[in-house]
Amino acid sequence: MVMSNFRLSRRAVLRGAGAIAIALPWLEIMGPERTASAQPAPAKRFLSVYTPGGTVINRWRPTGTETNFTLGPILSPLAPVQDRLLVLDGLDMKSAVGEQHQAGIIAWLSGTTQAPNGGYGGGPSVDQVIASRISAGQKAKASIEIAVRWATGKSHGLLSPMNAANFESAAPFRPISPRLDPTEIFTDLFGTLDPSAGNDAARRLARRKSILDFLDGRYSALSNRLGAADKQKIDQHLTKIREIEKSLDSAPPVETSACKAPTKVDTSDYNPRTGLSADNDGKVKDTSTDAAIPKVGKLMMDMLVMSLACDITAVGTLQWSDTEAKHTFPWLNLTEHHHFYQHDGGFRPNECELICNWYSKQHLYLLQEMAKVDMGGHSLLDESVVFFGSELSDPPSHNKSNMPFLLAGGGGGLRTGRWVRYPNLPHNNLLVSILNLFGDNRTTFGDPKFCTGPLTNLT
Numbered sequence: 001m002v003m004s005n006f007r008l009s010r011r012a013v014l015r016g017a018g019a020i021a022i023a024l025p026w027l028e029i030m031g032p033e034r035t036a037s038a039q040p041a042p043a044k045r046f047l048s049v050y051t052p053g054g055t056v057i058n059r060w061r062p063t064g065t066e067t068n069f070t071l072g073p074i075l076s077p078l079a080p081v082q083d084r085l086l087v088l089d090g091l092d093m094k095s096a097v098g099e100q101h102q103a104g105i106i107a108w109l110s111g112t113t114q115a116p117n118g119g120y121g122g123g124p125s126v127d128q129v130i131a132s133r134i135s136a137g138q139k140a141k142a143s144i145e146i147a148v149r150w151a152t153g154k155s156h157g158l159l160s161p162m163n164a165a166n167f168e169s170a171a172p173f174r175p176i177s178p179r180l181d182p183t184e185i186f187t188d189l190f191g192t193l194d195p196s197a198g199n200d201a202a203r204r205l206a207r208r209k210s211i212l213d214f215l216d217g218r219y220s221a222l223s224n225r226l227g228a229a230d231k232q233k234i235d236q237h238l239t240k241i242r243e244i245e246k247s248l249d250s251a252p253p254v255e256t257s258a259c260k261a262p263t264k265v266d267t268s269d270y271n272p273r274t275g276l277s278a279d280n281d282g283k284v285k286d287t288s289t290d291a292a293i294p295k296v297g298k299l300m301m302d303m304l305v306m307s308l309a310c311d312i313t314a315v316g317t318l319q320w321s322d323t324e325a326k327h328t329f330p331w332l333n334l335t336e337h338h339h340f341y342q343h344d345g346g347f348r349p350n351e352c353e354l355i356c357n358w359y360s361k362q363h364l365y366l367l368q369e370m371a372k373v374d375m376g377g378h379s380l381l382d383e384s385v386v387f388f389g390s391e392l393s394d395p396p397s398h399n400k401s402n403m404p405f406l407l408a409g410g411g412g413g414l415r416t417g418r419w420v421r422y423p424n425l426p427h428n429n430l431l432v433s434i435l436n437l438f439g440d441n442r443t444t445f446g447d448p449k450f451c452t453g454p455l456t457n458l459t
Contacts, residue, residue: 040459042439043411045308045384046130048109048317049366050165051359052325053342054392055404056349060356062087062419069419074353075406077360081367083417084381086407086458090422091430093400095450096391100398101323102161104391109317110167111428111446120161120175123446126431127315128169128176130438135314143315144307146185147178148297149289150275153282153324153339157275163322178319180272182299189307190261258373258380259310262302270296282326282337282344291330301366309373309380318366320359323391332358342395352395363388367408384409385437403427412437413459420457426450433458 055074062069069087071079078085096107098114106114109125127143136142145166151157164175179185270292278284297320304316321327325338332354334341341351366386373380388406392398401424407414414437428451432444436454444451 040413042134043383043385043409043414043437044134044314045380045411046127046134046315046434046438047304047308047366047384047386048127048165049363049386049388050105050108050317050319051356051388051390052321052323053338053352053355054390054395055356056353056395057393057402057404059349059353060404061089064419066418066420074356075360077357077364078367081364081371081408084367084371084408084410085418086414086416087419088405088407088422088430089402089419090424091403091405091427092424093392093403094426095428095447096400099161101391104398104400105163105165105323106161106167107427107446108389108391109165109431110173111431111450113447114161118161120164121167121173123167124169124173125165125167126434126445127166127317129435129440129445131313131315132169133438133440139311139313141307141313143317144189144304144313145176145178145317145319146300146304147180147319147321148300149293149321149325149327150178150180150319151322152275152278152337153322153326154280155275155322155324156278157273162324163319165319166317178317182267182270182272182296182303185303186262186264186299189303189312190310258375260306262299262306265295265299267292267296267299278326282324282339285328287328287330290328293327293329294331297362298365301362301369305366305369305373305380308370308384309375320362329355329358347396363406363408370409381408382410385411385414385434387434405430407434407458412439415457415459422455425455426452429453429455 058072060072060074062071062075064070071082071087075087093104093107095111095113096103098106099118102118103114106112106121109127110121110123111126112121112123114121131143143166147163151159151163153162154160155162159175159177164177166176166178167173168176269288271286271289274286274289277286300318304318307313307316321338326340327337328335329338334351334354336345336351338352338355341348341355367381370381370384370386371379375383386406386408388408390404392400393403394401405427408416410416428444428446431446432442432451433454435442435445437459443453
């Protein structure tokens with residue numbers, strides 16, 4: 001008999017052995033059912049991708065109209081995924097108050113000003129706020145921060161305001177150092193994908209086909225307290241899960257499983273800690289490590305994509321270097337470092353355009369890999385939001401107006417395939433809008449002096 005005073009939360013789950021939990025469908029015992037809403041489902045995954053040194057804005061900016069536009073030369077490699085992009089124009093990083101480069105990378109995700117005397121910011125980064133909402137305590141890792149050829153020049157391989165993009169979600173909002181060694185990252189995240197090897201990702205992959213076996217008698221105990229209609233709903237819910245499990249058994253795992261270890265590559269020629277030997281001016285060069293940047297960057301992107309697909313985390317950040325970027329680009333036949341081409345050697349727009357165009361090609365690869373991952377009738381990209389940004393806009397002047405920002409994906413109802421122009425609004429408005437895509441309804445983020453509310457025309 002159903003207990004009249006027994007109620008269930010709308011967020012109730014059916015828990016079994018270990019950490020297994022299955023979300024329940026809406027049941028009558030949870031109270032009045034909500035009226036169907038036209039609001040899109042919140043985004044499920046978030047990636048932020050940093051590239052250093054801004055851009056050459058007149059070679060970056062598209063031409064045309066909001067929905068019928070041609071990408072500029074720098075963004076042109078992204079044409080194959082143009083329908084998955086939202087090109088944002090006319091946003092100013094007004095909260096980047098402090099040292100020219102440092103204040104930019106601090107404000108990029110936090111929307112806060114740099115503390116005096118070369119300090120950090122005064123709040124959390126948006127990725128960590130999202131992680132606290134959808135990933136922390138729910139995934140093996142709350143978030144994953146990785147970087148390629150990081151902490152060059154004056155930071156000498158160490159965390160500093162010159163290279164810190166991520167900040168903890170709770171006071172005192174400490175900076176989070178990214179992980180640098182691709183081999184160590186690979187082993188930690190994927191191991192051998194052997195369920196007996198004690199690797200979290202491997203265990204999840206093995207258990208995904210036998211989730212219901214972990215429920216023990218929890219269902220029976222709950223069922224005895226439900227009415228006939230609710231029992232039928234739960235039976236249908238669990239039957240559907242069992243059907244999914246059986247379908248996983250009946251097809252080749254490589255073709256049906258979104259979760260698989262990336263292809264491991266030899267990175268023995270790449271020294272992830274070469275920054276420890278850096279000099280202030282970038283005159284000390286590690287050409288072997290620099291030459292390996294493309295393959296290491298590809299591996300880092302592959303690991304981020306699979307970390308999301310395997311549900312190891314729901315939030316990640318990739319930094320392509322730091323604000324100094326004092327490394328060379330041998331594969332582009334550029335023997336000086338990026339900062340040299342920005343302004344140390346006088347502004348070199350052709351070289352800067354070449355570097356920025358190469359980064360666009362990397363962004364294309366990341367988005368195409370996410371689009372390939374089938375998450376059950378939709379792609380990983382469909383349920384994600386990817387934010388591409390930098391610490392400034394114009395390299396020679398360090399200007400932070402008209403920031404070169406991109407969003408990609410379809411999470412939270414993001415409407416892509418558009419070039420949207422704003423009248424020099426603060427970029428903090430974008431940060432709060434990103435939070436809104438994840439179901440966080442706040443109306444301000446970062447320093448409130450630099451936030452006038454969410455952006456319009458994103459969804």
